[in-house]
Amino acid sequence: MIQSRREFLTTARNGLLLGIMGESVTSFAASVDQDPEFSPSNFLSISPSGAVRVFVGQGEMGQDIFSGLAMLVAEELNTPLDEVAVVAAPVSPAFGNSFFPGSPQMTAASSSIKVFYIPYRNAGAAARQMLETAVSTMLDKSVNRILLTNGEVVCDDNDRIPLKLVMPILADLPIPDSLKLKEPSEFQVIGNPQRSIGVEKKVNGTLGYGMDVKVPGAMTAVVAHPPSFGAQITHFDSSTALAIPGVLEVLRIPTGIAVIGENYWVADSGKKALDIDWDESAGQNLSTEGILETYRELASKPGQAFTFNPIPGMDYQLKPSLGPDEYAQHNGAVTIESEFIAPYLAHAPMEPLNCTIFEKDGLIHVHTGTHYQFADKDAVVKTLGVDSSRVKLHTLPMGGSFGRRACPKSDWITEAAQIFKLAQTARTNPIKLVWSREDDITGGWYRPLVLSKVSAALNQDGTIGSWAQRIVGQPAIDHETLSFIGPENIDLTTVDAVGNLVYDIQDKVVDVHHTENLVPVQWMRSVGHSHNVFFVETFMNELADEAGVDQVTFRLNHAKDDRVKRVLQLAAEKGQWNGGLSSDGKAHGVSVHEFYGTYVANMAEVIQVAENKFKIVKIVFGVDLGTVINPDAVRAQMESGAVLALSSTLYGEIDIDRGMPKQSNFDTYRPLRFNQCPDIETHIVSSDLPPTGAGETGVPSVAPAVCNAIAKLRGEYLRALPIAKQGIEIV
Amino acid sequence: MVRKMVINNEEYVLDAPDDMPLLWVLRDILELTGTKFGCGKAQCGACTVLINDSPARSCVTPLSAVAHQEITTIEGLANLPESSLQYAWVEHNVPQCGYCQSGQLMSAAALLRQHPNPTDAEIDQGMSGNICRCGTYPRIKKAIKSVSTISSDVSSDSV
Ligand code: FES
Ligand code: FES
Numbered sequence: 025m026i027q028s029r030r031e032f033l034t035t036a037r038n039g040l041l042l043g044i045m046g047e048s049v050t051s052f053a054a055s056v057d058q059d060p061e062f063s064p065s066n067f068l069s070i071s072p073s074g075a076v077r078v079f080v081g082q083g084e085m086g087q088d089i090f091s092g093l094a095m096l097v098a099e100e101l102n103t104p105l106d107e108v109a110v111v112a113a114p115v116s117p118a119f120g121n122s123f124f125p126g127s128p129q130m131t132a133a134s135s136s137i138k139v140f141y142i143p144y145r146n147a148g149a150a151a152r153q154m155l156e157t158a159v160s161t162m163l164d165k166s167v168n169r170i171l172l173t174n175g176e177v178v179c180d181d182n183d184r185i186p187l188k189l190v191m192p193i194l195a196d197l198p199i200p201d202s203l204k205l206k207e208p209s210e211f212q213v214i215g216n217p218q219r220s221i222g223v224e225k226k227v228n229g230t231l232g233y234g235m236d237v238k239v240p241g242a243m244t245a246v247v248a249h250p251p252s253f254g255a256q257i258t259h260f261d262s263s264t265a266l267a268i269p270g271v272l273e274v275l276r277i278p279t280g281i282a283v284i285g286e287n288y289w290v291a292d293s294g295k296k297a298l299d300i301d302w303d304e305s306a307g308q309n310l311s312t313e314g315i316l317e318t319y320r321e322l323a324s325k326p327g328q329a330f331t332f333n334p335i336p337g338m339d340y341q342l343k344p345s346l347g348p349d350e351y352a353q354h355n356g357a358v359t360i361e362s363e364f365i366a367p368y369l370a371h372a373p374m375e376p377l378n379c380t381i382f383e384k385d386g387l388i389h390v391h392t393g394t395h396y397q398f399a400d401k402d403a404v405v406k407t408l409g410v411d412s413s414r415v416k417l418h419t420l421p422m423g424g425s426f427g428r429r430a431c432p433k434s435d436w437i438t439e440a441a442q443i444f445k446l447a448q449t450a451r452t453n454p455i456k457l458v459w460s461r462e463d464d465i466t467g468g469w470y471r472p473l474v475l476s477k478v479s480a481a482l483n484q485d486g487t488i489g490s491w492a493q494r495i496v497g498q499p500a501i502d503h504e505t506l507s508f509i510g511p512e513n514i515d516l517t518t519v520d521a522v523g524n525l526v527y528d529i530q531d532k533v534v535d536v537h538h539t540e541n542l543v544p545v546q547w548m549r550s551v552g553h554s555h556n557v558f559f560v561e562t563f564m565n566e567l568a569d570e571a572g573v574d575q576v577t578f579r580l581n582h583a584k585d586d587r588v589k590r591v592l593q594l595a596a597e598k599g600q601w602n603g604g605l606s607s608d609g610k611a612h613g614v615s616v617h618e619f620y621g622t623y624v625a626n627m628a629e630v631i632q633v634a635e636n637k638f639k640i641v642k643i644v645f646g647v648d649l650g651t652v653i654n655p656d657a658v659r660a661q662m663e664s665g666a667v668l669a670l671s672s673t674l675y676g677e678i679d680i681d682r683g684m685p686k687q688s689n690f691d692t693y694r695p696l697r698f699n700q701c702p703d704i705e706t707h708i709v710s711s712d713l714p715p716t717g718a719g720e721t722g723v724p725s726v727a728p729a730v731c732n733a734i735a736k737l738r739g740e741y742l743r744a745l746p747i748a749k750q751g752i753e754i755v
Numbered sequence: 756m757v758r759k760m761v762i763n764n765e766e767y768v769l770d771a772p773d774d775m776p777l778l779w780v781l782r783d784i785l786e787l788t789g790t791k792f793g794c795g796k797a798q799c800g801a802c803t804v805l806i807n808d809s810p811a812r813s814c815v816t817p818l819s820a821v822a823h824q825e826i827t828t829i830e831g832l833a834n835l836p837e838s839s840l841q842y843a844w845v846e847h848n849v850p851q852c853g854y855c856q857s858g859q860l861m862s863a864a865a866l867l868r869q870h871p872n873p874t875d876a877e878i879d880q881g882m883s884g885n886i887c888r889c890g891t892y893p894r895i896k897k898a899i900k901s902v903s904t905i906s907s908d909v910s911s912d913s914v
Contacts, residue, residue, distance in 0.1 A: 086852030086889045219848045226853030227844045229789020229829035233854060236788040244783070287783035288792070289775050374793050374801060374854040374888045423791070423854025424888050461794040656848055660894075664851055667890025690798035690886060699879035701892040 062194050064154060065147035066118045068097055072188045074175030076101070076108045078147075081119020082140070083131040083395025084112070085373075085422040085429065086664070087719040088657040091221045092137055093144045095653055099213040100148030100205060103172040110221055112419045115397045131395035132430055132547070133620055134717025137653060141715050142205075149203045157200075158193040159185055208651070208712050217656035222421075234393040234420045235458070237380040242454040243272060245443050246291045248281045248298050249463055252683035253542035254306030257281070265294035273449045274298070277442045279435075284449045288458055307542055307683015312473070315541065315680070316365065319475040319496040323363070327494055327535035328514055360570055361479035362563055365744040366555035367677035369471040370685075370693060371548055375423020376464050379440035382454030388415045388444070392437055393422035396430035403434035407441035426549040426668060431469055432501060435544075465693050466685045470678055471548035472498040474518075474555045478563045486571035488582060490531035493522050495556070499538050500547045514538065520552025521560060521724065526618050527582035542683065549668060553619055553724040558745065561615035561728035566741060575732070576601055576614055583616075587648050590709055591625040592616045594646030598707050599627030605736045610641070613732030615725040621716035623648040623709075624662075626725035628702075630733035637753045638734055640670070640702040643726060647706060650713035658718045662706040665722020670702075671695040673727040675748050700754050758822070762787065763831025773819035777811075778802045780818055781828060789829035789857050793886070800885030803858040803865075804828045810865035810884075827864075829857035837864035843898040851889035859885050863899050872903045 061077075063069035069077045078094045090110040098105040113119050120127030123135035152170060159179050160167045171178040177185045208214075225231035232238075250256075260281055262274035270290035275282050281298055285291030379392040381404075388410065394400050394417075401417045408415070422429050431437075440457040444450045459467070474497035481489040499515030514536060516523070522534050548554055568578035576596045583589045595601075596614060605611050609631055616625040629641040645662045652658055675694040679686045687693040731742040734752065742750065757770045762785070771780050778795075781787040781804070790813055793801030797812040804813045805827040832838055840863050843849075850856045859882070866873055866881030873881065878899055887895070 086850075088851070219845065220850065223845050223848060223850055223853075226850035226856050227841045227860060228833060229787075229857045231853055232788075235792060236782075238786060238788070287779055289779035289783070372888060374791075374799070374852065374886070376792065422852060424852040426888070458792075461796070461799075660848070660851060660891075663893055664890040667892060668888065671888075689796050690794050691796065695886050695888060696890075696892075698882040698885065698887075698892045698895070701890075701896075704893050 060191075062151070062191060064150040064199055066113075067093075067144055067147040068101075068151060070151060070172075070187070072175075072191050074107070074172065074187045076103055076172070078108055078110050078144070079113040079119075080110055081113040081116070081129050081397070082121070082136045083393070083397070083419060083422060083425070083429070085131075085393070085395060085425040087661060088220050088654065089131070089136045089719075091218055092653050092657060093140055094221055095213050095218055096141065096144035097148040099211060100145045101152050101172060102170060105213060105218060105221075107173060108221070115401045115417045115419070120398070128396070128398035130398055130430060132427070133551070134622065134719045134721055135620070136719075137715050137717055138621065141653075145205050146203050149205050150200055153200045153203065154194055154197050155190065157197055158190045159183075161193055162190065214651070214653050215655070218654050220657070231421055233375050233423045234378045234380065234391060235375055235423065237391045237420070237456060239380060239382060239391075239454040239456075241452075242380060242382070242456045243284050243286060243449055244288045244291045245282050245284045245440075245447070245455050245457045246288070246295045246460065247277065247279060247439060247457070247463070248283070248295050248300060249279060249467060251302060252304045252307040253310060253468065253544075253680075254683060255302040255304045256306070257300060258303045259301040261299040264297040264299065268294050268297060273447055275443075275447055277439065277446060279439050279442070282443050282447065284443075284447055284455065292460065304683060310542055310680060310683040312367070312680050315473060316475060319473075319537075319539065320363075322496045322537040322539070323475060323477045323494050325537075327496070327537040329533060329535040358570060359479060359481045360566060361477065362566060362741070362743055364476045364478065364559040364562065366474045366558060367745060368473045368543065368545070368680070369548055369554075369672055369676050370465045370678050370687070371426040371428035371471075372465060372690075372693060372695070373422070373424030373426055373428055376461055377428070377436040377459040378457055379437050380454060380456040381440045381444045382450070386414065389418065390415065390437065390440070391418045391420055392440075393420045393425070394429050394437070395422070395425060396432075396434070399432065400434045400437045403438045404441045407438050408445055427471075427547045427551075428469065430547070432546055433544075435467075435469060461690065462688045465678070465688050468544035469546045470543065471554060472500055472545040476556070476559045478559060480563070480567055482567060482571050486573050486578075488527070488529050488567060491525070491529045492532070493534045493559075494537070495519060495522065495534070496537040497539060498541065498543070498545045500545055500551060517547065517552040519556070521556040521617050521619075524618065525560065526584055526588045526616055526623075527564075527579070528584040529582065543680065549665070550619065550720040550723040553617060553720075557615065557617040557724035558727040558731070561617070561725070562731060562741060562743060565613075565728075565732050565735070574603055579614070579616060587623045587709075588616055588618065591623045591646035591648050594707050594709060595625040595627040595644050598646065598705060599629065599642070599644035601627060609737075611733040611736040613729040613734070613736070615728040615732065617724050619717075619721040619724065621650070622718065622721040624721050624725050626729045628726070628729035628733045630730065630737065632737045633755055636738075636751050637755055638737065639755050640700070640730060642703040642705065643729070645704070645706045645722065645725075646709070647721070648709035648711060649716045649718055649721070650711050651715040652708055652711075653715060655708060658708060659706040661718040662722040663704045665720070666704050666726050667696055667701060669723045669726035670700075670730070673730055673745060673747060674700075674752075674754050675746050677746050677749065694748075758818075760821070760826065762826045763828060764834065771818055774817045776814050777804065777816040777818060777821055777826070778813035781813060787828055787830055791854055791857055793855065793858070798886070799855070799858070800862055801855050801858040803861040803885065805861055805865055808865065808868050810862050827861075829861060832860060832864060835864060837867050839902045840864060840867070840898065843902045847894045847898040847901065849891050849894040849898050851891055855885060855887045855889070856891075859887065859891075859895055863895070866899070867903065873899070
């Protein structure tokens, strides 16, 4: 693979302009020296002693992107991976993600590996080629293969030259005209399981998350947020709170009442002591039941229709105009119709949201775990009304996110900026805003509540003649936030996995009703797929059963391409698909979907232990993500997706009554527990197609596969989540 | 009030009220931030420490309850025999975001103290109070089993 010089130079020049070197940055690895460095790209620098630093703008939230990108550099540079440190890059267009229009610095849609596969390899290859040229000059002979290790350049497995001596020559070398990347057959790092970089810090408690930021003099801020959506403060009294020793300040901010104290416990005690009168009239009529009633009514009317070509990614087309109610028109012998519901979900990452903000030497420093730096920095700039050059956002490792730490409105960071702007304490002390778990779970920015009606006609021969689906819900993304949502303010992620169905059905119509209410929503891991795959794949089983065809065969008969077939066959074969229910009581369910180029199928095995009591025995994935960088990371992400999805399948729901979420902590918003966790197997299709992502792709297929297996035992399809609400218990 | 505490075999002198939860004493006063805040309500286990030999949720443990007790946090795990768990965690590449792992490791250490060779049911019981939103449960199970197998080999060797 050769990249043009021009293309590469753009990147390299930005690197020099950026002046990354020597900035204070968060590192996952041992400290690095600060001597003048060799930096042929924004993504890479090498110190004279041989410390290799890889700069990553993508957010690390447990998906192990730091290791993935470091592997790409190590591969092409020919340096051992354990000699590579990964450093969180500053906010800069140089680290923009071209998966999204405008290339915002953002980590989403499992796009990182897809987008940065070539650029990070290029960075390593450029450095290697320049090192080769430099040592060839020094040795006055052509060196064909170098290895960079322990501060030395090992030439053709023979001569060893200290990097220090090579540096002066490197400084005068031009960036190579063309870059020669390794052929897949030459890979030594890519494709081999690698341990996560920085794992040691995660087992000894030393990895510094946002929650652990230590800045001298920092005071903790907590906020009393509205008890129900839309509630307004009519009166508050801070005297009891201020009487608590250690409480420094109480102030009103746009999102509630902030209490600043010497530590979290004191501030939180102050918050509990506040006397606030809220006008809660705005949310009085807001309830899950009421919302569903409205959605049902909408589902009986035509919405905004889409036409679809089998276009990959998000490139859906809007129909030029609203058509007649095509939903009702069907060609076929038998028509069946079902209604599906997926509730509001809180992301509930383990680390509650937090943000530390302070001014030093004229710069406003913001330390937080985020994966939407582009928007977050902008939010601080706008809130404070300062020039963007004065705001420095430090991206920290995240204690989970699942999408929450990429809030379109940067809600918690904006809140921290408000406190910084308004609080007296902020003039003298850094402010560390810390949310409680209750703030997190009751605070909104949920995965939207979605209702969908699907109807299909079966032909005489048992094939699907037509498919009509209507989806009703709030848009997860608004037009103001991102331009990729399409014209007329339609959020195209709402039709994820339906627009690009993995089945070849010629006669298909999908329409959408977007709704509005007081509950703030945003994307959650796997976005529209998180609900739509459940709807589609449950309905596919209903159709297969109606047609009297095996559920795997029925899917294979309609699969749009070989990759869909291959992952499905892989999961069915490895899971030992039994047709649905075997005489020994093992129930099987399957499902398959595509997530922006990654194909995932899943087979779940469930047994019944008592009336309405089940055990999920195993989840077996078949996955095709093209070229695999780190197979162990892929497996980890499938395990992770399965557990997150099982939590929401079983228990996940934010249920709203009078504008107030009924769930508030892990006792009411229950996650899957250790003892309930099934065995999880991942089988990866070997492929040399370009790589796609892993992070979000394990989630969508789990709910339908598990529910379809349980349906076999209960004799009744499960069309609404979570299933605990329907009296089902998982042991 | 001013008091002395011994944490990870080190002596600390601090001034904090009786009812301040141990979690916030560790994190905000002593700057031992390896112990994590996840729920504040004894629901998630992220704040687990050892008090003597038993696991405790430090978010609901007032300072007054730990006077004269031996406290071990994740920062002190490396000095215990159960530090083998940390190697096993690395070997099995357990952590994802890593935020829950201090608590997971301290619960696992307590489990091994009580049951050096835990059965599956004992592992389930010892670990079900710790939430991992990233879903590392299967790897935690493997890592614990690898450690207990090693110790059982050792004990059978020495017999
Ligand atoms: S923070 Fe103590 S159990 Fe969750
Ligand atoms: S590793 Fe992220 S919560 Fe457990």
